[in-house]
Amino acid sequence: MTDQGPAEPDRSTIRLALVVGGLVLAVLLGFGLGRLNDNGAVTGSPSLAAEHTDPPGVAPHNHGSATTTDxxxxxxxxxxxxxxxxxxxxxxxxxxxxxxxxxxxxxxxxxxxxxxxxxxxxxxxxxxxxxxxxxxxxxxxxxxxxxxxxxxxxxxxxxxxxxxxxxxxxxxxxxxxxxxxxxxxxxxxxPGDYRPRPLPGPTTSTTVDGFTVGYEGTPQVGATVPLTFRVDGAGGAAPLERYLGAYGHLVALREGDLGYLHVHPETELVDGQIRFWLTTPGPGRYRLYLDFQVNAEVRTAEFTLTVP
Ligand SMILES: [Cu+2]
Missing domain, CATH: 2.60.40.1930 (Macroglobulin (MG2) domain)
Structure with a gap:
């Protein structure tokens, strides 16, 4: 391009060609970089994941999120x-x-x-x-x-x-x-005759198989807050057993689109109770499913949660 022969072309034509060429190059580069970024985001997550702050006692991970890159x-x-x-x-x-x-x-x-x-x-x-x-x-x-x-x-x-x-x-x-x-x-x-059940009203206590399960905590939009579950049997606090690396497993789903929420478990009991850290993305109704294990048997306690 810089090689100009003896029969020198009009300088303005060259300048135009350079400008257009540069623009095309810039667009192509932009595409290329965009693609690189897209691909890089797939595997380049560790640095981002490392910046993600977890509640105390929780190994760095981003359980339940769409990806660790978001x-x-x-x-x-x-x-x-x-x-x-x-x-x-x-x-x-x-x-x-x-x-x-x-x-x-x-x-x-x-x-x-x-x-x-x-x-x-x-x-x-x-x-x-x-x-x-x-x-x-x-x-x-x-x-x-x-x-x-x-x-x-x-x-x-x-x-x-x-x-x-x-x-x-x-x-x-x-x-x-x-x-x-x-x-x-x-x-x-x-396939078949689908009869949807209306979502039960909000509650912080329920019973399953003779166990009474209740929780304390106030989820807030956009915040990560602790939810602490207590499980009682006939004779008081139930002897909870480890299940999936903690003392329980909690899944929270959003009514309307069935979005799957972030939940971090504490790996140890807190005053004999099971604590999770829940991040609530917005107002609405959620269904909480707590899996806990007693006498080698896993049971699930369910709650409806309304976040104003
Ligand atoms: Cu599992």
Whole structure:
């Protein structure tokens, strides 16, 4: 371009060509950089994840978020999309016969459409699968097993007809060791006569299998606050056992879109009670599902929570 021959062309023409060429180059570069940023965000999360502050006693991770890369939007729920951060959940079949035992099989695929096979163990498991009907009934918390080709499978019964939501909550380990926590969601269907149940009214206490479960705490929009659960049996405080690396496992789902909230467990009991840190993304109604274990049996206590 700078090589100008003896028959010198009009300088203004050259200048114009340079300006246009520069613009084209700038646009192309912009595209390239944008793509690099997109790709970089998939695997470049550790620095962002490290900046994420966790409540005391909680190992740095971002459980339940759409991705670990959404640093600026850490309160946004996950589970709303089949694809996020370059990963896609692909169910092999989505239709189930209501009330009949079936098998859910799925893969997590990367941006190159290859099945992912390297997952980090988080809360004792490489994959947490939550299944709930769209009216927030029929909650199940399952742990599928993975075949060598990256296909996950787990026995699943959708007890009642309707549309159901399945959440795959996992952390991918990249070749360079970088970890990306993702919660993806996909719908399942059990054809039939769907009779949705209205969401029960808000409460902070409930009973399940003879246990009384109550909690204290006041979730606030955009804040991470402690929720402390107490479990009592016939003779007082129930002898809680470790379950999934803590003394309980809490899932919170938002009514309306079934967004899957951030929940951090405390790994040890606090005054004999189970404490979680919950981040509430906005006003609305939520359903809380507390899994706890006593005498080697896991039970689930459910609560409706209204956040003004
Ligand atoms: Cu789990």
């Amino acid at each position: 640093q600026g939007a850490a309160t946004e729920p996950g589970g709303l999309a089949v694809s996020s951060a370059g990963f896609t959940v692909v169910p092999l079949a989505t239709e189930f016969a209501a009330g009949r035992p079936g098998q859910l099989r799925f893969q997590v695929r990367d941006a190159q459409r290859r099945p992912v096979t390297r997952f980090a163990i988080v809360h004792d498991k490489p994959m947490h699968l939550i299944v709930v009907r769209r009216d927030l009934t029929g909650y199940q918390h399952l742990h599928p097993t993975m075949a060598a080709d990256g296909t996950w499978s787990v026995p699943l019964t959708l007890a009642q007809p309707g549309l159901w939501r399945a959440y795959a909550d996992f952390t991918v380990v990249a070749d360079n060791g970088a970890q990306t926590a993702v919660t993806l969601g996909t719908d399942l269907v059990a």
